[in-house]
Amino acid sequence: MPTEQDFIALVSKFFKEHPRIRLGPGDDAAVITEISTQEFVISVDAMVEDVHFHRNWLEIEDLGYRALAAALSDIAAMGAIPLTFLVNLGIPADFSLANVEELYNGFKTLGDEFCISPSGGNFYRSPKISIGVTVIGEVRRDMEVRRCCAQAGDVIAITGDVGRVAAAIHLLKDPFLSQMVNHKVKADVVSKFRRPKPRINEMQSILRNTSEVHAAIDISDGLASDILKIAQLSGLEAVLYEEKIPVHPSVNFIAEKLHKPVWQLVASSGEEFELLVVLPKEELQKLRSANINLTEVGEFRPTFKPTVKIRRSIGEEVEFTTGFDHFVNPLDL
Amino acid sequence: MPTEQDFIALVSKFFKEHPRIRLGPGDDAAVITEISTQEFVISVDAMVEDVHFHRNWLEIEDLGYRALAAALSDIAAMGAIPLTFLVNLGIPADFSLANVEELYNGFKTLGDEFCISPSGGNFYRSPKISIGVTVIGEVRRDMEVRRCCAQAGDVIAITGDVGRVAAAIHLLKDPFLSQMVNHKVKADVVSKFRRPKPRINEMQSILRNTSEVHAAIDISDGLASDILKIAQLSGLEAVLYEEKIPVHPSVNFIAEKLHKPVWQLVASSGEEFELLVVLPKEELQKLRSANINLTEVGEFRPTFKPTVKIRRSIGEEVEFTTGFDHFVNPLDL
Known part of the structure; x- marks a missing residue:
């Protein structure tokens, strides 16, 4: 059975160099350079087997795509653009290294559209597939779009x-x-x-x-x-x-x-x-x-x-x- | 049975004003002000029932404390100080609003030591308690401590x-x-x-x-x-x-x-x-x-x-x- 280190080694190759990501996967945390005219926008989302989907409804690659899409959607609504994301992945015992690679290919397909890649993560055994995604995006200071503030007549x-x-x-x-x-x-x-x-x-x-x-x-x-x-x-x-x-x-x-x-x-x-x-x-x-x-x-x-x-x-x-x-x-x- | 909105309303009160957190819970994402001499340090961790603990081993308040401690520990190792955290919480059907409040009291007990509070989160039903924590911290640019770079004789x-x-x-x-x-x-x-x-x-x-x-x-x-x-x-x-x-x-x-x-x-x-x-x-x-x-x-x-x-x-x-x-x-x- 593959160990946690095998999974970490596999997914590290999905990280791409990015001018703002000073340190990607492989350390205790990811490091992102700040710019004083900007604000970070951060959101978490989860997609869990038998809560949000059944396994036979989707290809494994779709799972990665869809979990990342859900997290990106939150920062889209804030008017932000994404910089990177981190993954909290619960992996069932019947999931092989190849299955995790498929899932990350789903992240990659969507991530490539926005030039982002995973800069960190965490793996644990889980009876069901559980995909937590944290997306970090950025918006010009004071320019974020909120949920409040609709006006009569809008x-x-x-x-x-x-x-x-x-x-x-x-x-x-x-x-x-x-x-x-x-x-x-x-x-x-x-x-x-x-x-x-x-x-x-x-x-x-x-x-x-x-x-x-x-x-x-x-x-x-x-x-x-x-x-x-x-x-x-x-x-x-x-x-x-x-x-x-x-x-x-x-x-x-x-x-x-x-x-x-x-x-x-x-x-x-x-x-x-x-x-x-x-x-x-x-x-x-x-x-x-x-x-x-x-x-x-x-x-x-x-x-x-x-x-x-x-x-x-x-x-x-x-x-x-x-x-x-x-x-x-x-x-x- | 409480709805997702009930849980969101409950935990929103745990957020405390913070000079760097421009927007906390209640919108699509949290917003953090950037400072150009600094770098953000971000890490995710998970604590899942029957994978990392059994329910009778801990009080519910301990669960929150311990899940946050695990995530904070990663950024401690980078030499960073924490700014805030986000929670991805899988809640079993037998968990009441009061139980979630206990869990957040655990976050609060530890968070108060470092003047941090939860600025966002996501809730979903789950057969087991599943606590994903994303911690956002900060370190002076180029000052982060890595895992590499030990020298012979150190x-x-x-x-x-x-x-x-x-x-x-x-x-x-x-x-x-x-x-x-x-x-x-x-x-x-x-x-x-x-x-x-x-x-x-x-x-x-x-x-x-x-x-x-x-x-x-x-x-x-x-x-x-x-x-x-x-x-x-x-x-x-x-x-x-x-x-x-x-x-x-x-x-x-x-x-x-x-x-x-x-x-x-x-x-x-x-x-x-x-x-x-x-x-x-x-x-x-x-x-x-x-x-x-x-x-x-x-x-x-x-x-x-x-x-x-x-x-x-x-x-x-x-x-x-x-x-x-x-x-x-x-x-x-």
Whole structure:
């Protein structure tokens, strides 16, 4: 059986020289050079077998990709760019050195897009695969984008589309449903579950073109729950327009097979890692003129009780709070 | 059952204002102000039920204390001082809000000693308690102490004493052994297992009094394995003197009951979190004159094959490589 040192030796080769990382893996800690005009932005995330995924749902390489994507998504929402990451890896006894290499290849595939590599980590035996990722990023001093500070009248805009992750989990869980849909529909939704894109570059483009992003968050729990966090911190009510929420045609197709309204599927779709960006309407128009692809999905209004509503296509407004909570509903516990 | 938001709300109150932490818990990431003369030092560690401990071995408060101590110990070895930490917490279904508060009280007890508090985290459901800690510390640029760079003739010095952790695990595992020792012996060894001291302040005192620490490491796998890492990176052979290794009388007592040579118990004693410091002999004398409490336990010699030997009291030298590997020998997997 490989020892901890074997794993450390294997993954050390994934580290690449970086002008800011003075000391990478192989010592007690990683060392990063500071620059006085900047701020470090640090976030941790975890992806655990049978809590966040089942092993037969993903290739091992996808696991690394997805765990890193989740952590990067948090710093994308802050307006930061990543510098490096550290890994806290629980490895089951049936995992070989080659399996760990596959997992790190997943880190590498995504990390290469942002010129980052792992500068440290920790390994331990674990009955289940457990991937903790700490991402360190950077933002110009005072320029970080927070969750608070939406203003009444601001619009809510979103990158990409929502709903495919919940649709993928339905497909992966339910062989009968899976038989009802063709290969293309499956590929459309499962691809986003396996390889979500952290919106680092999109947020950087936004911030280059406007200095008036009042709030931002990435969708990790679900559209409704995550907008609610901004609403609560800002003391406002959010209204989303059902017909404007960008939904992939394959999600519509699966919702139909499930006999569920699409918006319910969308509401419960966590780990989408799209960004929700809150800004004045005229700033959104400016971004669109700069060819930045954002969809306006709602607005903030004054309120006595912060909440999130959805304005149905038929005109009525209903409360919109069904999120996905791994905490209350882990997959298998 | 409490939701993730309940846990987040509970632990947010443990964050204390800090001049360098611009944004603590409650957003997507923590934000730390940079200073151009400094470097960030970052390390991750994990403490997992039935891999690193059994639940009946410790109070819940000890768990928090010990997990933070382990992570702080890594940055102590780099010569850094801590700024803040982030927690990646896997919470079993039978854990209440009050239990999580106890765990955070453990973080607080130790964190208060160094004026640090948790500036972020992540929670997930988990079948076992799983505590990932990311510590962020700081050191003056180019002043970090590495594992490499021991020189032939350097002496090896150690803080505190070694062996109590292995002795404690023997006691905790073996009720018959436990019956053979009195309360004081138990308290002596189990206290170090429950509340190990990260040697942050000791290392700072050392570095204020000498600029010639050539290498340092904290004892996490065991005296022999950890010295071996320095030996390998420095291309040298380490020799430890059996009679000089500082061992608590209660460890001698337990070794006798176990019919084991004390040095074997010491060799396999991981997670001691004492520091091994490598420096010229005259520098060690300088530190002693400054009343810094370090014990000289060995030296580095030239070699063709990096290794660690122990010079027995009877004069012979034997290879000394029995470490504790949670990887190969997790407690319960």
